[in-house]
Amino acid sequence: MNIFRNILQAIYDTGKVFMDEMKIVLTDSGVIIFFFVVPLLYPILYSWLYNNETARDIPTAVIDYCHTPMSRDYIRRMDATSGIDVKYHCNSLEEGKELMMQQKCHALVTIPSTFSADIIGGRQTTVGLYADMSGMLYYKATMTSLTDLNVDMWEKIQISKQHTNYTSRDEELSVHPLTFEAVPLFNPAGGYGSFLLPAVLMLIIQQTLLLGIGLSAGTIRENNRYGTLVPLLRHYTGSLRIVFGKALCYFMVYLLTSTYITMVVPNMFHFIQFASFASIMTILVPYVLACTFLGLTISSLIRYRENVILIIVFTSVPLLFLSGVSWPESSIHGSWKAVSALFPSTFGINAFIKLNSLGASLADVRYEFRALWIQTLFYFLISAFVYWRQIEVSIHTRSLNAYQRALRRRGKL
Numbered sequence: 001m002n003i004f005r006n007i008l009q010a011i012y013d014t015g016k017v018f019m020d021e022m023k024i025v026l027t028d029s030g031v032i033i034f035f036f037v038v039p040l041l042y043p044i045l046y047s048w049l050y051n052n053e054t055a056r057d058i059p060t061a062v063i064d065y066c067h068t069p070m071s072r073d074y075i076r077r078m079d080a081t082s083g084i085d086v087k088y089h090c091n092s093l094e095e096g097k098e099l100m101m102q103q104k105c106h107a108l109v110t111i112p113s114t115f116s117a118d119i120i121g122g123r124q125t126t127v128g129l130y131a132d133m134s135g136m137l138y139y140k141a142t143m144t145s146l147t148d149l150n151v152d153m154w155e156k157i158q159i160s161k162q163h164t165n166y167t168s169r170d171e172e173l174s175v176h177p178l179t180f181e182a183v184p185l186f187n188p189a190g191g192y193g194s195f196l197l198p199a200v201l202m203l204i205i206q207q208t209l210l211l212g213i214g215l216s217a218g219t220i221r222e223n224n225r226y227g228t229l230v231p232l233l234r235h236y237t238g239s240l241r242i243v244f245g246k247a248l249c250y251f252m253v254y255l256l257t258s259t260y261i262t263m264v265v266p267n268m269f270h271f272i273q274f275a276s277f278a279s280i281m282t283i284l285v286p287y288v289l290a291c292t293f294l295g296l297t298i299s300s301l302i303r304y305r306e307n308v309i310l311i312i313v314f315t316s317v318p319l320l321f322l323s324g325v326s327w328p329e330s331s332i333h334g335s336w337k338a339v340s341a342l343f344p345s346t347f348g349i350n351a352f353i354k355l356n357s358l359g360a361s362l363a364d365v366r367y368e369f370r371a372l373w374i375q376t377l378f379y380f381l382i383s384a385f386v387y388w389r390q391i392e393v394s395i396h397t398r399s400l401n402a403y404q405r406a407l408r409r410r411g412k413l
Contacts, residue, residue, distance in 0.1 A: 016235040017245025024216050025253060030305060031219070034212035039257045042208075043201055043265040050192050051269050055137040057085035060107040061096045064089065066115040074111065074127075074153070083145030084109075096130070106132035107142040137192060186272060186358050194272055198357055199325040201261050202349045206291045207316050209254055213246075213295030214308030221303060226401060228394040229300060230387065239388035243296060243380070250292045258284045262352065274359035275352075282362060283351045286372035290344035293379035300386045323349040347371040 025031050062078075064071050079086040087105055090096045096108040110128035112118075118125035129146055131139040187194045221227050230236050262280055266273050302308050321327045322340035332340070340346040351368035354360035362369070 010238065010241055013235040013238065013241040014245040014248070017242050018249050020235075021216065021246045021249040024219060025212070025249060028216065028219055030215045031212050034208050034215060035253055035257070038208050039204060039261055042204055043261050044268070046200055047197060047265055047269040047271070050197060054191055055135075055141045056082050058083055058107055058138055058141050059087045059105040060084045060109060060142065061088035061090050061099050061105045062086050063091070063093060063096055063108070063110045065113040066111050068116040070116040070119065071111050074115070074149075077149055077153070078109065078146065081145035081149055083141035100130070100132060106135070106138040109142075109146070194357070196326060197266075197271060198353050199320060199323060199349045201265065202287075202352050203316060203320055203323075203345050205254065205258050205261055205288070206319075206343070206345045206348070207312060208257075209250065209288070209291045210295045210298060210312050211308055213250060213292070213299055214302045214312060215305055217299035217302040218305035218308060222305065226394070226397045227303075228397055229390045230394045232394055236394075237391070239384050239391060242387045242391075243293075243384050246296060247289070247292050247380075247383075250295070251288055254288050254292070255284065258288055262356070266356070272357050274357065275355035279355050279362055280352070283348065283355065283365065283369065283372070286369065286376050287344055287348040287351075290348075290372050290375040290379060293376060293383045294344060296383035297379055297386055300390060319343055319345050322346060325349060325353065341371070344372060344375055347375070 025035060060078075062075055064075060075086060078084050084107070088096075088099055090099070090108075093108075093110065096105075096110075099105045100108060108128075108130035110130075112126060112128075115125050115127075117123075127146070127150070129142060131142050133139055217229060220231065221229055224231050226232075230242065236242055259281070262284065263273075263277065298311065301311065319340070322332065322336060322343070323346050324332065324340075329337075347368040351365040351372070354365050354368075355362075
């Protein structure tokens with residue numbers, strides 16, 4: 001009977017911790033922002049910004065030092081490409097630089113004075129491209145368009161210079177015997193949104209969850225009489241009860257939030273979606289649990305509400321790079337790979353991209369799936385130890401303060 005009574009008491013205490021934590025989640029304005037407002041608006045904002053996928057018609061200035069029909073035809077062809085929009089014709093390089101400084105154009109093309117003479121004489125000529133590197137998409141769009149234009153013009157020039165008895169088709173094959181066609185798999189348009197947004201969405205889940213848990217911990221410390229993480233209440237006497245109660249609260253809230261981020265938002269903006277609901281949920285469950293227990297572990301470091309911003313926010317960009325999405329995993333040093341393995345985002349991002357963007361099956365992401373469950377178990381044990389230690393700190397702090405109050409009363413007597 002005692003064992004049965006203890007089990008019921010443990011369940012009741014866990015439910016009490018759950019209700020207390022849910023009350024903070026639903027009443028604390030800061031936690032509401034991180035748990036509901038940011039996950040609701042940030043994915044929509046990012047997806048809306050990158051919904052065009054590729055940069056087109058980049059405003060470009062041209063400096064034509066040649067002023068011949070051939071150079072003007074080259075400019076006309078350049079303006080007809082999808083990536084370049086010739087907005088300005090300048091007389092000097094300094095004039096073009098001034099336009100770039102004023103952000104009126106994002107690329108500058110210079111045509112040398114010997115352009116036509118070099119082409120007619122069969123010599124190599126050089127067309128200069130100055131791209132605004134404040135945005136990589138400016139450089140990509142202008143460089144790709146200019147390269148395609150140069151290759152096309154080179155083929156036409158080579159064909160026009162041939163004097164043979166062959167047909168035009170034979171001459172074309174002699175100049176261009178091998179046809180090359182680049183097709184970006186799973187991202188035919190080469191879009192920035194389809195490439196990066198899946199990783200950003202998964203990272204938003206982790207970062208906002210860690211921020212919300214940390215903010216809640218700061219709130220608890222500030223509200224507690226002695227500034228401890230664990231309140232001195234009857235229901236907070238076991239570390240497992242505390243961890244399970246808090247984790248259940250965060251898991252319930254964020255499983256819904258994660259479903260919205262990973263399924264509703266991509267569907268709203270028509271991003272690539274290959275994974276089924278069951279496959280995504282299979283990955284989300286261990287991912288949210290691992291992030292939750294990681295947040296509970298980190299919460300012991302939060303002394304004030306503001307601390308969580310300093311600890312968590314700055315890691316967002318490094319974690320995106322360490323995931324191996326925006327920076328090749330093969331170029332990441334082994335020590336940094338070990339650091340990335342500490343964060344659920346590394347495995348969650350790769351699993352989600354493989355499932356949703358590349359059409360992989362659950363069997364293809366078993367490595368990431370196992371890694372997430374290992375992280376879940378590891379951070380659960382760490383968080384249980386952390387809260388066991390925090391209970392000891394609370395008891396010691398209460399005893400120390402009671403002793404000091406007794407000494408002060410005796411001094412007054």
